[in-house]
Amino acid sequence: MEANYTVSIVDKKKSRLKRGILKEMYRLGSRTLAQLAKALHASVPSVTMLIDELATEHWVQEIGTGAAQYGRKPALFGLRPGNQAIVVVDISVHDVKLVVFDLTNRVLNRLDVNLRLEDSVAFLESLKGPLEEISHRIQEHNLNIIGVGCALPGLVDPRTGINYTYKKLNRPEQSLQQLLAHYFDSPVYLINDTKATILGEHRFGLAKGKNHVLSINIDWGVGLGVINNGEILQGLAGFAGELGHIQLQADGELCSCGKVGCLDTLTSASSLVRRVKAGLREGRVSKLAEENFEDIDVELVIDKAKAGDELAIDLLNEVGGELGKGLSIAVHLFNPELIIVNGVVAKAERLITRPIEQAIDKYCLADFRNKLVITVSRLGEMAKLYGTQAYVVQSLLEHEEIP
Amino acid sequence: MEANYTVSIVDKKKSRLKRGILKEMYRLGSRTLAQLAKALHASVPSVTMLIDELATEHWVQEIGTGAAQYGRKPALFGLRPGNQAIVVVDISVHDVKLVVFDLTNRVLNRLDVNLRLEDSVAFLESLKGPLEEISHRIQEHNLNIIGVGCALPGLVDPRTGINYTYKKLNRPEQSLQQLLAHYFDSPVYLINDTKATILGEHRFGLAKGKNHVLSINIDWGVGLGVINNGEILQGLAGFAGELGHIQLQADGELCSCGKVGCLDTLTSASSLVRRVKAGLREGRVSKLAEENFEDIDVELVIDKAKAGDELAIDLLNEVGGELGKGLSIAVHLFNPELIIVNGVVAKAERLITRPIEQAIDKYCLADFRNKLVITVSRLGEMAKLYGTQAYVVQSLLEHEEIP
DNA sequence: TGATATTTTTAAAATAATTTATTAATAGAA
DNA sequence: TTCTATTAATAAATTATTTTAAAAATATCA
CATH class of the missing domain: 3.30.420.40 (ATPase, nucleotide binding domain)
Structure with a gap:
């Protein structure tokens, strides 16, 4: 076994539990300490401590009190609105939509662009203006972007971000994924549009x-x-x-x-x-x-x-x-x-x-x-947007460490 | 939250970890303490203690020592052969096979029966003789049956055990599932034959x-x-x-x-x-x-x-x-x-x-x-048998508590 | 309106797990 | 062969987590 842990087991467990709390809240909305404890197989005092930490890190906050048929009412905790934001880029053959969401599905900003997807380098060039604009707005409103998702048609490999149908988007000098990473300086996830749609329906529809x-x-x-x-x-x-x-x-x-x-x-x-x-x-x-x-x-x-x-x-x-x-x-x-x-x-x-x-x-x-x-x-057209965002959140909470 | 835990959180965690160890060993064969610790996100001393317990409970044993390019060689632990056994009942339109496996895929006993599946009560009746015979052998060899799996054609709902194609097997007075549970006094899992086959190919083929x-x-x-x-x-x-x-x-x-x-x-x-x-x-x-x-x-x-x-x-x-x-x-x-x-x-x-x-x-x-x-x-015809057994082991380790 | 039963939350005690330190074992080099 | 570097296993120390106990909050019933 390794001579010394770069990250201790305790820290890893803590991180997993914290991400577990965030996942629960993202999926189910506000939660009580008891609900979270049960879902995470941990004790209430442990969860209380983790929630305190997540609260000081501005991820969660107390939302109010929940219902109880008897006894004391539980405190409800949920994701803090407006703090962490996701950029969703919805590319279709009709148009392009740039939407900034927070983790509670609120639209913080939105830019619709009349730009048709084609398999060309010119398309990526045309995208730069709108990207510039929305990233400007993000700076202006002081939004903290934690991830970017992009839904688009074609055969998309989510592991590599390669689009096998629109091949011009994969140029190694400047791929769509690199372009988005550059503008938002965050992890970028690509997903096929239909898959984004059904994910949206599943999580919120x-x-x-x-x-x-x-x-x-x-x-x-x-x-x-x-x-x-x-x-x-x-x-x-x-x-x-x-x-x-x-x-x-x-x-x-x-x-x-x-x-x-x-x-x-x-x-x-x-x-x-x-x-x-x-x-x-x-x-x-x-x-x-x-x-x-x-x-x-x-x-x-x-x-x-x-x-x-x-x-x-x-x-x-x-x-x-x-x-x-x-x-x-x-x-x-x-x-x-x-x-x-x-x-x-x-x-x-x-x-x-x-x-x-x-x-x-x-x-x-x-x-x-x-x-x-x-x-x-x-949900109509919102399904795809919600789904893309859900995909980003899910991927972030699965793979990345949160601060 | 509940006033008092019927099963403590600590006990649940321990059970989960133990089942995790058994799963790892079932899937990958012999493992070192370090490998298990990494897979289970636990420390080596913790795993050592759990392995000790599983050894005294006759689930695992030390198999030998593993390779190392340098330094001290690790001890290898694996499932103890011959101790826990699974009965696999393979029903096809040609014949019926009754096979007793241990957890290391060794055939402890086998009985092939020339009996053709038909949608009739008579089929269940004809099955009783062979079942009697194999359960007699099981007693004779003093085998400890922990689960029963049955692969058969048709639309099989694994949650209920109902076969929608061969409807006579579902009689509430005496279903196939009940029959098997009666003879082996263990949890019974039914699975469609083709699904058993691919599971066998995936786990061992x-x-x-x-x-x-x-x-x-x-x-x-x-x-x-x-x-x-x-x-x-x-x-x-x-x-x-x-x-x-x-x-x-x-x-x-x-x-x-x-x-x-x-x-x-x-x-x-x-x-x-x-x-x-x-x-x-x-x-x-x-x-x-x-x-x-x-x-x-x-x-x-x-x-x-x-x-x-x-x-x-x-x-x-x-x-x-x-x-x-x-x-x-x-x-x-x-x-x-x-x-x-x-x-x-x-x-x-x-x-x-x-x-x-x-x-x-x-x-x-x-x-x-x-x-x-x-x-x-x-693997040929063995794929289905291995797969059925794998399905039982997987289901047991997922859902049931082990002693 | 007050008592009681019920549930949540917090605090203290008890237990369990990890971490660190030490010892054991082994391959390769001197 | 002996020493050194490396990895594994064990023991002791430390830190986390759970459990138990106590306090706080609230709906129901008398």
């Missing part, structure tokens, strides 16, 4: 407390997020959950990935619009025929469907049916208790979930669908 | 040390086992990994599950035999034509294929191709680093793995197959 959940994101493509045993399914290199490129039609359309008949080509938001336009060209009756052909987009199609337009409803049915067929494979493989639908198409609500349900009824064995619930996200 | 692995069992049907992050993927009710009943052909054959075009109908061992017989009826040239038509089974087909028979090779190619197509979906969803092929068809070795590889190359995105290895199991 409809999936809270559920251990086996799927989340499907219908946008430009189709993204699947999986919660297994309460944790994101990543696979070896973070690629797990790639449902968009499984083949559903052997003689189908050519996909951007180079293969044929991928789910993506059949059920994405863009596929829905394409179907609508094709239907109109064929002369099908629809209120959408009154619109300027070029202006027809997903939102419009969904609006008309909600207003009762037959063509729009039919095509949502079609898309939902195909999607449900693909999802039923995922149901057989993951045996979830809940499926959450998100992305632009989620706004169609029951008009999209119902055909999905029907397809799952058709293609899944009964035991798999008996207790299965399908629902539309309530 | 080619998947050891790999965190993301698929195992495919080609037998009567096709079973998929998944290791994610080093643990079996179970899903909500233990049904996860059901690859056999995803639809590959919309206009395919009717499956036993009531659906159409399931993978099971295309790629199982029985499907291979059916294809061979159909080929022979069509008059295709093959050494197999010399055989008695009724005697043609999987083993024979594989033997002939290995001897170069064209028909057999072609059809193995066909089956492997279909299987690879189905597996490529699983590869996209789980992003594994290794796929292990097991079951009767695995004996065909490269004749089955090669077409699988080809299909995966065709249907998977490059990033998913770059580091992916496909191989045939080396």
